[in-house]
Amino acid sequence: MNFPTTVNDIAPAAPLVDALVRALPGPALMGTRHAGAPLTPAQVASAVTATFVGSRSAELSLVLIDQEGLAEAAGVSAGMVRPGDVLRPALEEAAAVLGEGMLGAIREGDASALFSAPDTVVFDLVGEAGVAGWFAVGIRSAAPRPAADPHLSSKLGRINNVEMTLAVEIGRTRMSVRELLAIEPGAVVELDRAVGTPADVLLNGRLIAHGEIVVVDQEFAVRITRILDTVEAD
Structure with missing residues:
Protein backbone atom coordinates (compact mmCIF):
# COMPACT_ATOMS: atom_id res chain seq x y z
CA MET A 1 0.00 0.00 0.00
CA SER A 141 -10.16 15.51 -9.03
CA ALA A 142 -12.72 16.51 -11.60
CA ALA A 143 -11.71 15.16 -14.98
CA PRO A 144 -11.03 17.76 -17.71
CA ARG A 145 -13.85 18.20 -20.15
CA PRO A 146 -13.05 16.36 -23.42
CA ALA A 147 -12.84 18.19 -26.70
CA ALA A 148 -16.00 18.21 -28.76
CA ASP A 149 -16.42 15.08 -30.84
CA PRO A 150 -17.73 15.81 -34.35
CA HIS A 151 -19.23 12.33 -34.43
CA LEU A 152 -20.93 12.67 -31.04
CA SER A 153 -24.43 12.89 -32.49
CA SER A 154 -24.06 9.63 -34.35
CA LYS A 155 -22.62 7.91 -31.26
CA LEU A 156 -25.46 9.13 -29.06
CA GLY A 157 -27.92 7.85 -31.61
CA ARG A 158 -26.99 4.32 -30.62
CA ILE A 159 -28.25 4.83 -27.07
CA ASN A 160 -31.14 7.20 -27.67
CA ASN A 161 -33.67 4.54 -26.73
CA VAL A 162 -31.91 3.37 -23.55
CA GLU A 163 -34.17 4.02 -20.56
CA MET A 164 -32.76 5.55 -17.37
CA THR A 165 -34.37 6.12 -13.97
CA LEU A 166 -35.13 9.73 -13.05
CA ALA A 167 -36.19 10.22 -9.43
CA VAL A 168 -37.13 13.25 -7.34
CA GLU A 169 -36.22 13.47 -3.65
CA ILE A 170 -38.08 16.04 -1.56
CA GLY A 171 -36.14 15.50 1.66
CA ARG A 172 -34.57 13.20 4.18
CA THR A 173 -34.54 12.71 7.92
CA ARG A 174 -32.57 10.85 10.53
CA MET A 175 -33.96 8.78 13.35
CA SER A 176 -32.71 6.31 15.86
CA VAL A 177 -33.14 2.58 15.36
CA ARG A 178 -35.69 2.63 18.21
CA GLU A 179 -37.75 5.29 16.41
CA LEU A 180 -37.51 3.44 13.11
CA LEU A 181 -38.73 0.17 14.58
CA ALA A 182 -41.62 1.99 16.25
CA ILE A 183 -43.07 3.35 12.97
CA GLU A 184 -46.62 2.24 12.29
CA PRO A 185 -49.18 3.04 9.58
CA GLY A 186 -50.43 6.59 10.09
CA ALA A 187 -47.14 7.87 11.55
CA VAL A 188 -45.92 11.24 10.26
CA VAL A 189 -42.20 11.50 9.46
CA GLU A 190 -40.90 15.07 9.23
CA LEU A 191 -38.30 15.76 6.56
CA ASP A 192 -35.32 18.10 6.65
CA ARG A 193 -36.66 20.61 4.12
CA ALA A 194 -39.10 23.46 4.41
CA VAL A 195 -42.09 23.86 2.11
CA GLY A 196 -40.94 25.52 -1.11
CA THR A 197 -37.36 24.28 -0.89
CA PRO A 198 -36.10 22.88 -4.23
CA ALA A 199 -36.22 19.11 -4.59
CA ASP A 200 -33.26 17.02 -5.77
CA VAL A 201 -33.48 15.44 -9.23
CA LEU A 202 -31.54 12.18 -9.46
CA LEU A 203 -30.55 10.32 -12.62
CA ASN A 204 -29.83 6.66 -11.83
CA GLY A 205 -29.17 7.75 -8.24
CA ARG A 206 -26.89 10.66 -9.24
CA LEU A 207 -27.76 14.25 -8.36
CA ILE A 208 -28.07 16.22 -11.60
CA ALA A 209 -30.47 19.10 -10.94
CA HIS A 210 -32.82 20.90 -8.56
CA GLY A 211 -36.49 21.56 -9.18
CA GLU A 212 -39.85 22.40 -7.67
CA ILE A 213 -42.82 20.05 -7.29
CA VAL A 214 -45.86 20.95 -9.39
CA VAL A 215 -49.14 19.29 -10.36
CA VAL A 216 -49.93 18.58 -14.02
CA ASP A 217 -53.30 17.00 -14.92
CA GLN A 218 -53.79 15.77 -11.36
CA GLU A 219 -50.35 14.13 -11.28
CA PHE A 220 -47.19 15.24 -9.54
CA ALA A 221 -44.37 16.59 -11.69
CA VAL A 222 -41.13 18.50 -11.25
CA ARG A 223 -40.20 21.81 -12.85
CA ILE A 224 -36.42 21.99 -13.32
CA THR A 225 -34.97 25.16 -11.82
CA ARG A 226 -31.25 24.44 -11.94
CA ILE A 227 -28.95 22.03 -13.79
CA LEU A 228 -25.79 21.22 -11.84
CA ASP A 229 -22.55 22.01 -13.66
CA THR A 230 -20.80 19.08 -11.95
CA VAL A 231 -22.76 16.64 -14.09
CA GLU A 232 -20.70 17.65 -17.12
CA ALA A 233 -17.43 17.86 -15.23
CA ASP A 234 -17.53 14.44 -13.57
Whole structure:
Protein backbone atom coordinates (compact mmCIF):
# COMPACT_ATOMS: atom_id res chain seq x y z
CA MET A 1 0.00 0.00 0.00
CA ASN A 2 1.36 3.40 -0.93
CA PHE A 3 0.76 6.32 1.43
CA PRO A 4 0.89 10.04 0.51
CA THR A 5 4.04 11.59 1.93
CA THR A 6 3.31 15.31 1.97
CA VAL A 7 1.07 17.47 4.12
CA ASN A 8 -0.73 18.68 1.00
CA ASP A 9 -1.74 15.09 0.21
CA ILE A 10 -3.27 14.62 3.66
CA ALA A 11 -4.81 18.05 4.24
CA PRO A 12 -7.90 17.66 1.98
CA ALA A 13 -8.85 14.39 3.70
CA ALA A 14 -8.25 15.42 7.33
CA PRO A 15 -11.52 17.42 7.74
CA LEU A 16 -13.47 14.39 6.50
CA VAL A 17 -12.25 12.09 9.26
CA ASP A 18 -12.90 14.82 11.85
CA ALA A 19 -16.51 15.08 10.67
CA LEU A 20 -16.85 11.30 10.55
CA VAL A 21 -15.77 10.59 14.14
CA ARG A 22 -18.10 13.28 15.50
CA ALA A 23 -21.06 11.46 13.94
CA LEU A 24 -20.10 7.85 14.65
CA PRO A 25 -22.32 5.98 17.14
CA GLY A 26 -20.74 4.52 20.25
CA PRO A 27 -17.66 5.58 22.25
CA ALA A 28 -15.78 8.69 21.15
CA LEU A 29 -12.99 8.10 18.63
CA MET A 30 -10.31 10.23 17.03
CA GLY A 31 -8.78 9.91 13.59
CA THR A 32 -5.02 9.74 13.13
CA ARG A 33 -3.00 9.09 10.01
CA HIS A 34 -2.30 5.38 9.52
CA ALA A 35 1.44 4.87 9.51
CA GLY A 36 1.71 1.18 10.37
CA ALA A 37 1.79 -1.91 8.21
CA PRO A 38 -0.52 -2.04 5.19
CA LEU A 39 -3.99 -3.27 6.03
CA THR A 40 -4.70 -6.81 4.88
CA PRO A 41 -7.74 -7.83 2.80
CA ALA A 42 -9.06 -9.69 5.85
CA GLN A 43 -9.02 -6.48 7.92
CA VAL A 44 -11.11 -4.55 5.38
CA ALA A 45 -13.39 -7.42 4.31
CA SER A 46 -16.36 -5.98 6.24
CA ALA A 47 -15.97 -2.38 5.09
CA VAL A 48 -18.87 0.00 4.48
CA THR A 49 -18.15 1.98 1.31
CA ALA A 50 -19.90 4.72 -0.67
CA THR A 51 -19.12 7.01 -3.59
CA PHE A 52 -19.65 10.76 -3.32
CA VAL A 53 -20.32 12.65 -6.55
CA GLY A 54 -20.14 16.44 -6.55
CA SER A 55 -17.80 19.36 -7.16
CA ARG A 56 -15.16 17.03 -5.72
CA SER A 57 -15.83 13.33 -5.94
CA ALA A 58 -14.49 10.72 -3.55
CA GLU A 59 -14.60 7.11 -2.45
CA LEU A 60 -15.18 6.74 1.29
CA SER A 61 -14.79 3.49 3.19
CA LEU A 62 -15.20 2.75 6.89
CA VAL A 63 -14.27 -0.37 8.88
CA LEU A 64 -15.16 -0.90 12.54
CA ILE A 65 -13.47 -3.80 14.28
CA ASP A 66 -16.33 -4.42 16.73
CA GLN A 67 -18.70 -6.02 14.23
CA GLU A 68 -20.82 -7.63 16.95
CA GLY A 69 -21.42 -4.27 18.61
CA LEU A 70 -22.26 -2.74 15.24
CA ALA A 71 -24.73 -5.51 14.41
CA GLU A 72 -26.37 -5.08 17.81
CA ALA A 73 -26.69 -1.34 17.27
CA ALA A 74 -28.20 -1.97 13.83
CA GLY A 75 -30.85 -4.28 15.20
CA VAL A 76 -30.10 -6.84 12.51
CA SER A 77 -32.32 -9.38 14.28
CA ALA A 78 -35.32 -7.21 13.44
CA GLY A 79 -34.51 -7.62 9.72
CA MET A 80 -34.98 -3.92 8.97
CA VAL A 81 -31.64 -2.20 9.53
CA ARG A 82 -28.20 -3.20 8.30
CA PRO A 83 -24.87 -2.07 9.79
CA GLY A 84 -24.35 0.09 6.69
CA ASP A 85 -27.56 1.96 7.47
CA VAL A 86 -26.24 2.77 10.95
CA LEU A 87 -22.94 4.09 9.57
CA ARG A 88 -24.36 6.02 6.61
CA PRO A 89 -25.08 9.21 8.61
CA ALA A 90 -21.41 9.40 9.64
CA LEU A 91 -20.29 8.91 6.03
CA GLU A 92 -22.74 11.63 4.96
CA GLU A 93 -21.25 14.03 7.51
CA ALA A 94 -17.78 13.29 6.15
CA ALA A 95 -18.91 13.69 2.54
CA ALA A 96 -20.59 17.04 3.32
CA VAL A 97 -17.11 18.51 3.84
CA LEU A 98 -16.50 18.10 0.11
CA GLY A 99 -19.33 20.49 -0.76
CA GLU A 100 -22.49 20.09 -2.78
CA GLY A 101 -23.17 16.66 -4.14
CA MET A 102 -24.66 13.28 -3.30
CA LEU A 103 -23.47 10.21 -1.47
CA GLY A 104 -24.39 7.05 -3.36
CA ALA A 105 -25.68 3.73 -2.13
CA ILE A 106 -23.84 1.93 0.65
CA ARG A 107 -21.81 -1.11 -0.36
CA GLU A 108 -20.83 -3.64 2.27
CA GLY A 109 -17.87 -5.98 1.80
CA ASP A 110 -14.25 -6.08 0.69
CA ALA A 111 -12.67 -2.63 0.17
CA SER A 112 -9.04 -3.72 -0.26
CA ALA A 113 -8.81 -2.09 -3.69
CA LEU A 114 -9.64 1.34 -2.24
CA PHE A 115 -7.47 0.94 0.86
CA SER A 116 -4.48 -0.08 -1.28
CA ALA A 117 -4.87 2.58 -3.98
CA PRO A 118 -1.85 4.94 -4.15
CA ASP A 119 -3.97 8.11 -3.91
CA THR A 120 -6.03 6.91 -0.93
CA VAL A 121 -5.41 8.38 2.54
CA VAL A 122 -6.03 5.93 5.39
CA PHE A 123 -6.77 6.93 8.99
CA ASP A 124 -6.80 4.89 12.18
CA LEU A 125 -9.90 5.40 14.32
CA VAL A 126 -8.54 5.33 17.86
CA GLY A 127 -10.44 5.03 21.16
CA GLU A 128 -9.53 4.40 24.76
CA ALA A 129 -8.89 0.72 24.06
CA GLY A 130 -6.72 1.36 21.00
CA VAL A 131 -7.49 1.16 17.28
CA ALA A 132 -11.21 0.63 16.77
CA GLY A 133 -11.25 0.76 12.97
CA TRP A 134 -10.04 2.50 9.84
CA PHE A 135 -11.32 5.15 7.43
CA ALA A 136 -10.15 5.47 3.83
CA VAL A 137 -10.58 8.59 1.70
CA GLY A 138 -9.86 8.66 -2.01
CA ILE A 139 -10.57 12.15 -3.35
CA ARG A 140 -10.86 12.32 -7.11
CA SER A 141 -10.16 15.51 -9.03
CA ALA A 142 -12.72 16.51 -11.60
CA ALA A 143 -11.71 15.16 -14.98
CA PRO A 144 -11.03 17.76 -17.71
CA ARG A 145 -13.85 18.20 -20.15
CA PRO A 146 -13.05 16.36 -23.42
CA ALA A 147 -12.84 18.19 -26.70
CA ALA A 148 -16.00 18.21 -28.76
CA ASP A 149 -16.42 15.08 -30.84
CA PRO A 150 -17.73 15.81 -34.35
CA HIS A 151 -19.23 12.33 -34.43
CA LEU A 152 -20.93 12.67 -31.04
CA SER A 153 -24.43 12.89 -32.49
CA SER A 154 -24.06 9.63 -34.35
CA LYS A 155 -22.62 7.91 -31.26
CA LEU A 156 -25.46 9.13 -29.06
CA GLY A 157 -27.92 7.85 -31.61
CA ARG A 158 -26.99 4.32 -30.62
CA ILE A 159 -28.25 4.83 -27.07
CA ASN A 160 -31.14 7.20 -27.67
CA ASN A 161 -33.67 4.54 -26.73
CA VAL A 162 -31.91 3.37 -23.55
CA GLU A 163 -34.17 4.02 -20.56
CA MET A 164 -32.76 5.55 -17.37
CA THR A 165 -34.37 6.12 -13.97
CA LEU A 166 -35.13 9.73 -13.05
CA ALA A 167 -36.19 10.22 -9.43
CA VAL A 168 -37.13 13.25 -7.34
CA GLU A 169 -36.22 13.47 -3.65
CA ILE A 170 -38.08 16.04 -1.56
CA GLY A 171 -36.14 15.50 1.66
CA ARG A 172 -34.57 13.20 4.18
CA THR A 173 -34.54 12.71 7.92
CA ARG A 174 -32.57 10.85 10.53
CA MET A 175 -33.96 8.78 13.35
CA SER A 176 -32.71 6.31 15.86
CA VAL A 177 -33.14 2.58 15.36
CA ARG A 178 -35.69 2.63 18.21
CA GLU A 179 -37.75 5.29 16.41
CA LEU A 180 -37.51 3.44 13.11
CA LEU A 181 -38.73 0.17 14.58
CA ALA A 182 -41.62 1.99 16.25
CA ILE A 183 -43.07 3.35 12.97
CA GLU A 184 -46.62 2.24 12.29
CA PRO A 185 -49.18 3.04 9.58
CA GLY A 186 -50.43 6.59 10.09
CA ALA A 187 -47.14 7.87 11.55
CA VAL A 188 -45.92 11.24 10.26
CA VAL A 189 -42.20 11.50 9.46
CA GLU A 190 -40.90 15.07 9.23
CA LEU A 191 -38.30 15.76 6.56
CA ASP A 192 -35.32 18.10 6.65
CA ARG A 193 -36.66 20.61 4.12
CA ALA A 194 -39.10 23.46 4.41
CA VAL A 195 -42.09 23.86 2.11
CA GLY A 196 -40.94 25.52 -1.11
CA THR A 197 -37.36 24.28 -0.89
CA PRO A 198 -36.10 22.88 -4.23
CA ALA A 199 -36.22 19.11 -4.59
CA ASP A 200 -33.26 17.02 -5.77
CA VAL A 201 -33.48 15.44 -9.23
CA LEU A 202 -31.54 12.18 -9.46
CA LEU A 203 -30.55 10.32 -12.62
CA ASN A 204 -29.83 6.66 -11.83
CA GLY A 205 -29.17 7.75 -8.24
CA ARG A 206 -26.89 10.66 -9.24
CA LEU A 207 -27.76 14.25 -8.36
CA ILE A 208 -28.07 16.22 -11.60
CA ALA A 209 -30.47 19.10 -10.94
CA HIS A 210 -32.82 20.90 -8.56
CA GLY A 211 -36.49 21.56 -9.18
CA GLU A 212 -39.85 22.40 -7.67
CA ILE A 213 -42.82 20.05 -7.29
CA VAL A 214 -45.86 20.95 -9.39
CA VAL A 215 -49.14 19.29 -10.36
CA VAL A 216 -49.93 18.58 -14.02
CA ASP A 217 -53.30 17.00 -14.92
CA GLN A 218 -53.79 15.77 -11.36
CA GLU A 219 -50.35 14.13 -11.28
CA PHE A 220 -47.19 15.24 -9.54
CA ALA A 221 -44.37 16.59 -11.69
CA VAL A 222 -41.13 18.50 -11.25
CA ARG A 223 -40.20 21.81 -12.85
CA ILE A 224 -36.42 21.99 -13.32
CA THR A 225 -34.97 25.16 -11.82
CA ARG A 226 -31.25 24.44 -11.94
CA ILE A 227 -28.95 22.03 -13.79
CA LEU A 228 -25.79 21.22 -11.84
CA ASP A 229 -22.55 22.01 -13.66
CA THR A 230 -20.80 19.08 -11.95
CA VAL A 231 -22.76 16.64 -14.09
CA GLU A 232 -20.70 17.65 -17.12
CA ALA A 233 -17.43 17.86 -15.23
CA ASP A 234 -17.53 14.44 -13.57
